[in-house]
Amino acid sequence: MKLLTKTSRYYIFISVIVFIISGLIFFRLLNNIFDRQLDNTLFEEKLLIEESINFSDSVPDFRSVFGHMIDITILIAPHKKVEWIRDTVMYDNVKGEFASFRHLFVKNTSIKKQGYIINIYKPLRESENLIAEIMIAISLLFISLLFLLILVNYFISRRVWIPFYRTLNTLSQYEINQDTSLKLTSTDIYEFKLLNNALERMSKKIRQDYNNLKEFNENAAHELQTPLAIIKSKLELLIQSEELDEHQFQLISSVFEATSRMAKLNQGLLLISKIDNNQFPQTEQVNLITLIEKTLIHFAEIIEIRNISVTTDFIGPVTLKMNTTLAEILITNLISNAVKHNIPSGSIHITVNQETLTIYNSGNQLQTDPQRLFERFRKSDHHSDSVGLGLSIVQKITHLYNMRVEYTYNNLTHSLKIYF
């Protein structure tokens, strides 16, 4: 939900509640005022009636005087004084319908020692109409006020939040591995100024840490190259020695193997950090199908030795805009993976169309969690020869070009699908 919608909702919600409550209070107040006024009139009329009874001994036709219903009854026996006033509904002869009346009831003996019952009914119609009109006017006023409030709120919010949205926009487009540091447009609103400063400071720190880490990764991998090269070269000199016996050769062979693995591992890490450091900036149109065919030829010998059958299903010429070296690494890793984790006399099936590249290969079920397949050093134990970086590199490359890679396994077939 947008901030503006949220605040507007609150505004409307609270305003409506306030209006209902204040409207009810106002309505009661208004009613009371009108009632009191009506009551005063009724009592004045009562006094008038009592006075005229006192003076004239007869009961005049008050109805013609006041224009509404008055009912006077003379009681024989004296009574205690009773007087009350209330609203009532009765049939209005004038209008010919039921209507609300204010009803004053007086039972009195103070007049000429005789008892009277005086009922005065005054129609509430007029005051009711008046109240209704007032309420309608007030409601209209309220609604237009509310509308205005929302409108004003909307425009003010839009103006006031502009720097915030600008910051948000810059932030969402910003990537920590790009060359420039985060630059936010300045604003005169204090809070947003604070926010921008905090964000800029934070991103600067993150960038610094990120760059340090990247640099460290690359330097570490890079610096390892030289000692590895020295170890290899010394071993190669050592095996030229005439005095070595079989056991010593075996020892050297093990050292060789370990060194090679380390060198391979290091190369993989170096490659990953290079991709991270965006050191493959130049892109070309790479013909995917040609590349796959070339790579398959490269693997032809091992495919033949392992008696793996390869089938392909290529639709169209498919070209991808990417770095040639990375494209080659990607395809080599995928095919090498399909060969490596295959079973003897297994199969590989490769399909390519405009949207996807899929490599299916027969093979035993994964020992590791498929979700973690693309993590570094994630490998099935029986292939201790691989260093476990192949698919991690595949993922790095696909991420770099906003491609998606998906792994599925069913029916003894592994498949890796890349969505371009």
Added chain:
Amino acid sequence: MKLLLIEDEKELAHSITEYLAKENYLCESVEKYEDAVEKINLYQYDCIIVDITLPGGSGLNIIRELKHNKSETGIIIISAKNSLDDKITGLEIGADDYLTKPFHLPELNARIKSVIRRRSFGGKNEIIFDEIKILPDQLEVTVHDQLIILTKKEYDLLIFFLANKDRVVTREAIAEHLWGDGMDSVDSFDFLYTHIKNLRKKIMEKGGNDYIHTIYGIGYKFSSAL
């Protein structure tokens, strides 16, 4: 043959000079850029092996200097940077070959020989080892003057062996020479065995000796001596 090695890493330079010394090369070694520039201006070398990142300057500038002097020297770049750009630049300005560290010494040796062979225009371009004769320009191999038909891999293997004759060469170095470093070593050892078996058979069919000796699980040695 006179070689100049320009490499700032002392230990690696030692290994290389020691390995190459057995080839009857006169191999000089310098560590600094300035020394290298001085040397190439004073003496004539058959081949220069140059590291790109040197204290005092770029190895690429040494190549430019050589080319400026219209030198006929063969040039091999050895670099820790596996960067395509450096490789392209290096080859463009006139280097003959590019090797990424860490490399195998037999590989460097084979590359040097290949560069020198290509550079020696005057002499006959042929490799002779006892009864085996190779004409690299024609890609022809004869044993006792009888032509043998080798596959591309077998031919490369033979050239590599002859470049490093009488030395123990690891299976890994051979595999990397034949297939590059993208191949899984265990698998490539399998085909390597097949190729070596075939090569040995083809040479022996024409009356050649069995020169390829297996060295205890580590590699092979191409040698007429036992």
